[in-house]
Amino acid sequence: NAGVTQTPKFRVLKTGQSMTLLCAQDMNHEYMYWYRQDPGMGLRLIHYSVGEGTTAKGEVPDGYNVSRLKKQNFLLGLESAAPSQTSVYFCASSRRLAGEQFFGPGTRLTVL
Amino acid sequence: ELKVEQNPLFLSMQEGKNYTIYCNYSTTSDRLYWYRQDPGKSLESLFVLLSNGAVKQEGRLMASLDTKARLSTLHITAAVHDLSATYFCAVDRAGGGADGLTFGKGTHLIIQP
Numbered sequence: 001n002a003g004v005t006q007t008p009k010f011r012v013l014k015t016g017q018s019m020t021l022l023c024a025q026d027m028n029h030e031y032m033y034w035y036r037q038d039p040g041m042g043l044r045l046i047h048y049s050v051g052e053g054t055t056a057k058g059e060v061p062d063g064y065n066v067s068r069l070k071k072q073n074f075l076l077g078l079e080s081a082a083p084s085q086t087s088v089y090f091c092a093s094s095r096r097l098a099g100e101q102f103f104g105p106g107t108r109l110t111v112l
Numbered sequence: 113e114l115k116v117e118q119n120p121l122f123l124s125m126q127e128g129k130n131y132t133i134y135c136n137y138s139t140t141s142d143r144l145y146w147y148r149q150d151p152g153k154s155l156e157s158l159f160v161l162l163s164n165g166a167v168k169q170e171g172r173l174m175a176s177l178d179t180k181a182r183l184s185t186l187h188i189t190a191a192v193h194d195l196s197a198t199y200f201c202a203v204d205r206a207g208g209g210a211d212g213l214t215f216g217k218g219t220h221l222i223i224q225p
Contacts, residue, residue: 033212033213035212035215040217041217042116042200042215042216042217042218043155043200043202043213043215044215045212045213045214048212058212059212059214090154090155092155099160100145100157100160101145101157101213102157103147103154103155103156104154105153105154106153106154
């Protein structure tokens with residue numbers, strides 16, 4: 001049981017490049033989330049999904065897109081990366097409403 | 113807009129001492145979560161507090177929730193070095209649990225021998 005996994009673990013992009021971060025969970029959770037963590041800012045919600053085929057905007061959605069084509073996967077896309085998107089990205093999932101969220105190991109992204 | 117404030121943001125303390133971290137939030141919510149993060153690592157769930165008056169304890173850590181005061185506390189008893197980490201509290205954005213969490217900025221805790 002791997003829990004929540006994220007790929008890649010590290011990535012360096014140039015401004016304007018695009019990439020997709022993959023989150024996978026094997027716990028059959030309905031709810032999945034993408035957060036970014038910046039020094040001194042805590043974690044901020046980017047997008048979330050309450051089930052397969054559904055997504056919604058979180059606190060800081062600009063510059064990101066997401067898709068949830070399969071229940072176990074939640075993809076985060078950056079269409080045109082900017083230096084302000086340099087951050088550590090965490091994916092999380094939860095089984096039910098008000099349940100605890102389980103976090104993946106994170107992806108450290110640097111945009112030059 | 114939900115705001116979650118932790119204090120202190122930085123705490124250096126000696127082993128064997130007791131201390132409390134505070135988490136205040138700005139709108140009504142019945143659910144509050146505490147997480148621990150070690151440097152360079154992911155977040156580990158510590159406590160899930162789901163109702164007013166909830167109290168949970170694990171080892172030297174005890175968390176409580178007062179929804180009327182919009183306040184949660186994380187109390188550390190007889191601190192040991194292994195508890196050095198950053199601790200985050202988080203609150204449901206919309207009260208229903210499905211909309212993600214709003215996190216405090218974290219309390220960076222250093223416990224010195």
